[in-house]
Amino acid sequence: MGEGEGEGEGEGVFVVGAHARRYFARPDVVHVRLTDAAPVEWGLVWPAGGATARVRAFGDAALDVVRGV
DSSP: OOTTOSTTTTSOOOOOOTHHHHHSOOTTOOOOOOTTSOOOOOOOOOOTTOOOHHHHHHHHHHHHHHHTO
């Protein structure tokens, strides 16, 4: 199976964060909540050497939002 194949065809299982139910809803895909799984953690990443002033400013702004500043 290639990337993205199988979902919605009764052939695959893929673990995603809870947001997928809202943002990527499809009538042929069923989302089953895993109540005993650890929460999904997200983070910003970029290529090594790609931390331009604009990228750093975005990261700082995102961190401010998370911290409630």
